[in-house]
Amino acid sequence: MAQKTNLRRVSVLANLVSVEVSMTSSQQEAESAQDKAWLNAMTCQQAFSPTDTNPINLVVDQASGGFKLNVPNSTLSFNSADIFFQVNGKLYSTADGSLLYTTFASGLGTDPLGKYQYKSIHWQAGGVRVETYYRYYMDAPAVVFGQHFPDGANGTSIGNEEQTCTGFPTIALEGQAGLLAYLSFGGNMFGGASIGAGEWYYQTTGIRSGITGGPLAIFDRTLHTVVLSPFSQFMAASVWHNGTGGGTFGGEVNYGIMGNVENIPPNFDYQTILFYDKGINQALHEWGGTLMRQYGKTRARTESDFASNYIGYWTDNGAYYYYHTESGKNYEDTMVDVMAYTKEAGIPYRYLQLDSWWYYKGVAGGVKTWDARPDVFPSGLRALYEKIGLPIVAHNRYWARDTTYAKQNGGNYSFIVEKQSTTSMPIDMMFWDDLFTQSAEWGLIIYEQDWLDVEFKGLKATLSSTSLGKQWLMQFGQAASSHDLNIQYCMANPRHALQSVQIPAVTQARVSSDYHPGNEQWRIGIGSIMAHALGxxxxxxxxxxxSNQTGSPYGHATEPYPRLQAAVSTLSAGPVGPSDMVKGADVKLIMRSCNAEGLLLKPSRPATAIDLQIAQKAFQLDLGPKGEVWTTYSDISGFRFGIILAADLQADWNINSVTAGFGEMMPGMAFTWPLTPSMTPFGLASENLLLKQCGKDDFAVWYTSPFLDLQNETVMIIGETDKWVPMSPQRVTNILTYNDTLELSLTGAPGEAVTMAFTVGAKGLVEIKCVLDEAGTATLNVNKETCY
Incomplete structure (x- = not known):
């Protein structure tokens, strides 16, 4: 070929081969018409084979390493953007041909998710080997995208922690408005503090990205949904919405390693998952279950978590006794008084939470020493534990730079301490073992780690390392398991949330901002979806x-909606923790949440916002309710008892069993209080329940129950009418029907009186009172209207 060189075709192909294709300048115009045909001939389209379980259509462009993906019978369709890697201080990308293609491979494999087809492309980034790969699963509706660094890589930082220094997969924001929408988890509080929703198209904005970015659900108007998130290396990975021209809209969404990571170790492997299902809640639930299966976490430990199963007394921000004691008394005396009052009032609190007011603070309010100050507890924590006779949930915040535990400050343990930071971080397993050994002496059962976002982002070391963030969380998670402790995450970013699938001790997490009497932090219907999905x-x-508790530390603040607060807490299926002043509790309201022993009477799963509420938020069309509509249910012996909460609803809206997320149910009725005038046929998909416009004071909770045919009479179980969850698996352990007989097995506190309501044929409403035996059990026979 002639001397003058044109590299145009090599750039277009993103270096399909690593040699230069050249032609003379006089040939350039003559050959330009042949470019398209030449490109098509040289480009190899590699398609995966869909299965009955995985319908996703995925085609990989061997030349560019990119892809086209769509889901049949939906409008879900995506194209990749450019792949890039920062190596040795330079960006190598398919956009300009600097990322050089070397080889391609394909085949079959197996991992914990099952059998998969794979396609792998190897690249050279300035002499450094990099691999991108696809795993297309045959027995799960999922695709995993991988980045692999056989030799590692140096000089990877781009100097911006909110971006990524690598990009694969990268997804272009394209198309017109009105076809697709997204739900984006972000911020702290397990990704529930900054939830974004909007339309997915060429001008999309609002996707949560960077250090606080999280899982992304993309759906069409018929609720076909894909979920995208990191699938490994959770603390090192990020999602970056790179807007058009570096702006805030359009552009592409990139998955890769945090932008300030300086070096990537040899054989480092990062994965992103794309998971498909029908329905937003369903897709997120199955996506979370897939992560849990991948890392071996089950729901058993969460379901047995003491503080999620029993009611407790809390003293955190918003509580009456948050940095505030009874007049003239210290905290020790105040907590003893609280427990004495609640016992006398008949509130069966089973644990006490101690917030940040009890330990020593250092630089910038961080933890200097996690031990009780003598002005707070003059007799010490052990003495308090013995006085109140209850286990402890204890708060901790970020470690201060001057913490007494660090070797740099004369302590015994290895910490990362940086001069430019006010925080520090333990990197010593012995530290956590010793800390939790000591805390066992004063009854610790839940270690509440708050300010997770601040501790992670507060150190250069964590933002520049692929492993340090994970090491930190894994160490105190493993130590907690060794000491039979569970963990509550608070102010956790989505990366912490995802990492929890590798930490069985993490059983609960805050999904709301801090409570303050009268604020709006009760709106947890969407945030609870991700927490539940991740176990x-x-x-x-x-x-x-x-409502009114005089002398509080919040001036004249009042709580206008205590019933709503109590209902939301109970229906969350998580911890329930009132925080009233001495002689200031509504005992009857609190007891709607639990039995006489303090066991929470909750549904089978947390209440979450229905799909159409999310679709309405994203599309801003008349697709769903204009307000909060959440659902949950109790599954007992094969029968499903639905619960529908409607609050702050701006207009009437119809809901049926399918849009409620219950699936098509047995024929039955929906009801609220008062019972008789509210009864509405409900169960079949064609049967609608009208949710009337309501506010926060007149919110509605509806219940559903199936018809049971006995002796030519139709019976419907109503349950305990004085509880938020009338039919709870914690109360009714079995429902038995035989020979036209209906029996319920009940459980609770020995001697507890339990009244269950039913509708029985022409009799109408029937109430049967049972007194539980010494073992706390009883069998209720509906036909005989008796208990034994």
Missing amino acids: VRPFKDTFWST
Whole structure:
């Protein structure tokens, strides 16, 4: 070929081969018409084979390493953007041909998710080997995208922690408005503090990205949904919405390693998952279950978590006794008084939470020493534990730079301490073992790690390392398991939330901002979706059970909606923690949440916002309710008892069993209080329940129950009418029907009186009172209207 060189075709192909294709300048115009045909001939389209389980259509462009993806019978369709890697201080990308293609491979494999087809492309980034790969699963509706660094890579930082220094997969924001929408988890509080929703198209804005970015659900108007998130290296990975021209809209969404990571170790492997299902809640639930299966976490430990199963007393921000004691008394005396009052009032609190007011603070309010100050507890924590006779949930915040535990400050343990930071971080497993050994002496059962976002982002070391963030969380998670402790995450970013799938001890997480009497942090219907998906109980935070509590640290603040606060807390299926002043509790309201022993009577799963509420928020069309509509249910012996909460609803809206997320149910009725005038046929998909416009004081909770045919009479179980969850698996352990007989097995406190309501044929409403035996059990026979 002639001397003058044109590299145009090599750039277009993103270096399909690593040699230069050249032609003379006089040939350039003559050959330009042949470019398209030449490109098509040289480009190899590699398609995966869909299965009955995985319908996703995925085609990989061997030349560019990119892809086209769509889901049949939906409008879900995506194209990749450019792949890039920062290496040795330079950006190598398919956009300009600097990322050089070397080889391609394909085949079959197996991992914990099952059998998969794979396609792998190897690249050279300035002499450094990099691999991108696709795993297309045959027995799950999922695709995993991988980045692999056989030799590692140096000089990877781009100097911006909110971006990524690598990009694969990268997804272009394209198309017109009105076809697709997104739900984006972000911020702290397990990704529930800054939830974004909007339309997915060429001008999309509002996707949560960077250090606080999180999982992304993309859906069409028929609710076909894909979920995208990191699938490994959770603390090192980020999502970056790179807007058009570096702006805030359009552009592409990139998945990769945090932008300030300086070096990537050899054989480092990062994965992103794309998971498909029908329905937003369903897709997120199955996506979370897939992560849990991948890392071996089950729901058993979460379901047995003491503080999620029993009611407790809280003293955190918003509580009456948050940095505030009874007049003239210290905290020790105040907590003893609280427990004495609640016992006398008949509130069966089973644990006490101690917030940040009890330990020593250092630089910038961080933890200097996690031990009780003598002015707070003059007799010490052990003495308090013995006085109140209850286990402890204890708060901790970020470690201060001057913490007494660090070797740099004369302590015994290895910490990262940086001069430019006010925080520090333990990197010593012995530290956590010793800390939790000591805390066992004063009854610790839940270690509440708050300010997770601040501790992670407060150090250069964590933002520039692929492993340090994970090491930190894994160490105190493993130590907690070794000491039979569970963990509550608070102010957790989505990266912490995702990492929890590798930490069985993480059983609960705050999904709301801090409570303050009268604020709006009760809106946890969407945030609870991710917590439940990842096997963690969502926590709404504390609340007042009465409106006016004089002398509080919040001036004249009042709680206008204590009933709503109590209902949301109970329906969350997570911790329930009132925080009233002495002689200030509404005992009857608090007892709507639990039995006589303090066991929470909750549904089978947390209440979450229905799909159409999310679609309405994203599309801003008349697709769903204009307000909060959440649903949950109790599954007992094969029967489903639905619960529908409607609050702050701006207009009437119809809901049926399918849009409620229950699926098509047995024929039955929906009802609220008062019972008789409210009864509405409900169960079949064609049967609608009208949710009337309501506010926060007149919110509605509806219940559903199936018809049971006995002796030519139709019976419907109503349950305990004085509880938020009338039919709770914690109360009714079995429903038995035989020979036209209906029996319920009940459980609770020995001697507890339990009244269950039913509708029985022409008799109408029937109430049967049972007194539980010494073992706390009883069998209720509906036909005989008796218990034994």
